[in-house]
Amino acid sequence: MNNNLAFDFTVDKAAQTVLINREFAAELSLVWDAFTKQEILDQWWAPKPFISKTKFMNFEVGGRRFYAMISPEGQERWSIQRYTSISPKTNFKIYSVFADQDENPELPGSDWDLNFSEHNGTTTVSITIYNESLERLEMMIDGFREGFTMTLNHLDMLLATQSQEQ
Amino acid sequence: MKQDIFQAIADPTRRAILALIAVQAFTPNAMAEKFDMSRQAVSKHLKVLQACELIKPEQSGREIYYHFNPKKMQELDHWLAQFRKIWETQFNQLDDVLSTIKKQKI
Numbered sequence: 001m002n003n004n005l006a007f008d009f010t011v012d013k014a015a016q017t018v019l020i021n022r023e024f025a026a027e028l029s030l031v032w033d034a035f036t037k038q039e040i041l042d043q044w045w046a047p048k049p050f051i052s053k054t055k056f057m058n059f060e061v062g063g064r065r066f067y068a069m070i071s072p073e074g075q076e077r078w079s080i081q082r083y084t085s086i087s088p089k090t091n092f093k094i095y096s097v098f099a100d101q102d103e104n105p106e107l108p109g110s111d112w113d114l115n116f117s118e119h120n121g122t123t124t125v126s127i128t129i130y131n132e133s134l135e136r137l138e139m140m141i142d143g144f145r146e147g148f149t150m151t152l153n154h155l156d157m158l159l160a161t162q163s164q165e166q
Numbered sequence: 167m168k169q170d171i172f173q174a175i176a177d178p179t180r181r182a183i184l185a186l187i188a189v190q191a192f193t194p195n196a197m198a199e200k201f202d203m204s205r206q207a208v209s210k211h212l213k214v215l216q217a218c219e220l221i222k223p224e225q226s227g228r229e230i231y232y233h234f235n236p237k238k239m240q241e242l243d244h245w246l247a248q249f250r251k252i253w254e255t256q257f258n259q260l261d262d263v264l265s266t267i268k269k270q271k272i
Contacts, residue, residue, distance in 0.1 A: 007257065009250040013242070014181060016172045018249075022257050026264040034260055034267075044263045047255035134170045134245070141248045 005122075018129040028118035031125060032089045035114065038065070046070070061086050066103055080105055081112075091115050098139060108133060171218045171242055179203075180211050184220060184234060191224065191231040 008021040024031050034040045038057040046052035049072045057065040063083050068076040078099045085093040097109030111130040116123060175181055179201065186192060186200065198208045212232060215221045219238045223230045 005261070007254065009253060011246050011249075013172055014175050016176055020253055022253075024257075024261065024264055026268060030264060030267060034264060040263060040267070044256060044259035047252050048259065132172065134172045134242070137245060137249055140252070141245060 006124075016130070016132050018127075018132050020125075020127040020129075022125050024123045024125065025121075026123055027121060028089055028116055028123045031123040032116055035116075035125070036092070041065075042067075059083060059086070066099070068101075076101060078103075084111075089116060098136070108136070110136065171220065171238070174214050174218045174220060177211070177214075180215055183208075183211055183215065187221065187232055188234040188236075191233045193229045193231055197232075 005023040005025060006021065007023075008019070010019045011017070012019070034044070036059050038054045041057075042052045042054050044052075045067070046069045051070045052067060053070055053076075054065060054067040057063075057067070059065075061083055065081045065083075066078070067081075068078045070076050078101055079096060080099045080103060081094045081096045083092060084095055085091070092114055094112045094114075095109055096112055098106040100106070108131065110132045113128045113130070115126040117126075118124075175184070182201065183197060186197065192200070194205060194208050194212060197203075197212075198205045201208070212221065216223065216232075220235055222233045222235050224233060225231075
């Protein structure tokens with residue numbers, strides 16, 4: 001589907017750091033908006049069949065995004081992302097932490113550094129996640145587990161529809 | 167998982183211990199000698215490594231030998247592959263959202 005767009009994912013276990021690089025076939029300002037505007041973020045942030053629901057989002061230094069990933073059964077998993085630094089259309093940094101529905105953080109969290117650059121109409125997003133813990137990964141993966149089989153089924157259906165169209 | 171594997175292997179001494187016993191099982195005393203550390207310091211590190219099942223003790227006569235447990239590392243890689251899968255799914259969805267917005271603009 002998007003095989004021509006580069007995707008790198010590496011984990012430095014000893015440094016507890018995750019590095020993610022991904023290219024997008026769109027101009028920089030559009031990709032920047034997709035990461036920084038609530039109405040676009042909610043359209044893609046949760047892996048299907050989960051839904052991302054942002055309760056509030058203030059994209060400014062010191063501002064926060066409080067959002068939930070909602071399972072098909074209606075279970076909500078809340079998170080807080082605090083914006084610690086913003087250089088428009090170039091970089092922003094967040095501190096991300098799981099939370100309960102009343103905005104009480106469940107420590108520890110992780111620090112994210114997101115870089116954006118454009119070359120010939122292709123935008124590259126580089127994300128570095130520091131201080132990631134296996135505990136957090138487990139929490140996240142467990143939360144998504146039942147959704148995975150459904151995601152794969154959804155993808156199969158999508159691919160089948162696309163090949164029929166061609 | 168009570169003990170975080172990332173934290174367990176973030177420590178250089180614990181990484182050195184793992185590298186050592188990956189080749190051959192060692193007793194705590196032999197490790198202490200090898201790293202020029204106290205037996206107590208070695209025991210502390212072994213406790214952390216054992217808590218996340220990266221090493222396994224095996225009694226041999228009066229001595230306890232510690233073995234490396236490669237299965238646990240594989241398990242960790244398996245977990246990380248799932249984490250990668252989540253990102254892949256999200257980004258594929260973003261591709262669709264971006265192309266929809268681009269079409270709307272025209």
